[in-house]
Amino acid sequence: MIQPQLSVAQASEILLRACPDWGVERLPLQAAAGRVLAEAVRADRDAPPFPRVAMDGVAVAWAAWEAGQRRFRVEGVQAAGDPPTRLSDPLAAWEVMTGAVLPTGCGLVLPVEELLRQGDEVEAREPRGAREPRGAREPRG
Numbered sequence: 001m002i003q004p005q006l007s008v009a010q011a012s013e014i015l016l017r018a019c020p021d022w023g024v025e026r027l028p029l030q031a032a033a034g035r036v037l038a039e040a041v042r043a044d045r046d047a048p049p050f051p052r053v054a055m056d057g058v059a060v061a062w063a064a065w066e067a068g069q070r071r072f073r074v075e076g077v078q079a080a081g082d083p084p085t086r087l088s089d090p091l092a093a094w095e096v097m098t099g100a101v102l103p104t105g106c107g108l109v110l111p112v113e114e115l116l117r118q119g120d121e122v123e124a125r126e127p128r129g130a131r132e133p134r135g136a137r138e139p140r141g
Helices: 008-018 062-066
Strands: 057-060 071-078 092-096 108-111 115-118 121-124
Touching (some): 057 062, 057 071
Antiparallel strands (some): 057 108
């Protein structure tokens, strides 16, 4: 005879009733190996504490992109671990690498796959779904 299927709520209740209550204890981190967390662990600050680039490409000012500019002069290279830089010309760009600090003044990262490089200039094709900001991760705190 075929049994009717249980709802998710019913199945969850059956499983929870079958699980023992192990209790909760507070331990120093060094003594917690092999234990199961009772709640989520939260950091007290972002790591790293700055907007970082999420892909290789060029970082540009959102306003320039929004105004229709698609050709940019590259001011320099911002690699992961380099000190922060600033976009000195809002119509220019910085070549950026994954994990780098997003240069101040930039709000859009165009992926390297969507660029045509010619000397110290890049020309961008329209990325799918470009919106401000794109290609960088902002700190949450």
